Amino acid sequence: DAGVTQSPTHLIKTRGQHVTLRCSPISGHKSVSWYQQVLGQGPQFIFQYYEKEERGRGNFPDRFSARQFPNYSSELNVNALLLGDSALYLCASSLVPGNYEQYFGPGTRLTVT
Amino acid sequence: GESVGLHLPTLSVQEGDNSIINCAYSNSASDYFIWYKQESGKGPQFIIDIRSNMDKRQGQRVTVLLNKTVKHLSLQIAATQPGDSAVYFCAERPQGNYQLIWGAGTKLIIKP
Secondary structure (H helix, E strand, O other): OOOOEEEOOEEEEOOOOOEEEEEEOOOOOOEEEEEEEOOOOOOEEEEEEEOOEEEEEOOOOOOEEEEEOOOOOEEEEEOOOOHHHOEEEEEEEEOOOOOOOOEEOOOEEEEEO | OOOEEOOOOEEEEEOOOOEEEEEEEOOOOEEEEEEEEEOOOOOOEEEEEEEOOOOEEEOOOEEEEEEOOOOEEEEEEOOOOHHHOEEEEEEEEEOOOOOOEEOOOEEEEEEO
């Protein structure tokens, strides 16, 4: 069985641009969470989605948005990119929210120049 | 603000010895704690969890200890192997909240 997949693996953008990151959860998993991991730090929670609805939101500006599709895949969108948005963006899937035996994808490395 | 931190950013351990990774948390309302392992170039991997009504939980070669009195969490790895080299994160979940708060991580280095 495939694990959590994320695309793209690496991305370089310039300030002010927009980016869309994609995540496909493990088959059967209905909950997807997004995290931002700055180099040398622990992941910070951005969003959690379950059954296509937002179930949780971390302390991130409105430039960050996400959605979950009927097949449970998810997109994370970031508008008006700032240098500080450079980070590894991780997606994690689980059967249901609150199940922290969640499975993480390899992440998307975003570099903003 | 609420935070989870680690005492040691880097820990070097001889192969075969036991490793102890420590974590301090500040939110007394947290009721669930998790340890994750992140190998280079990969996403974090769940290792073991513990609820606040327990003070010890054992897994395969790993043991988590929780001391709520001093808000301290530790991960013990028995007979450390080269494959244990990674950054280890503790995370806490404030009661009633799905959101995890992660610590900064401890890098475990295994010496041959």
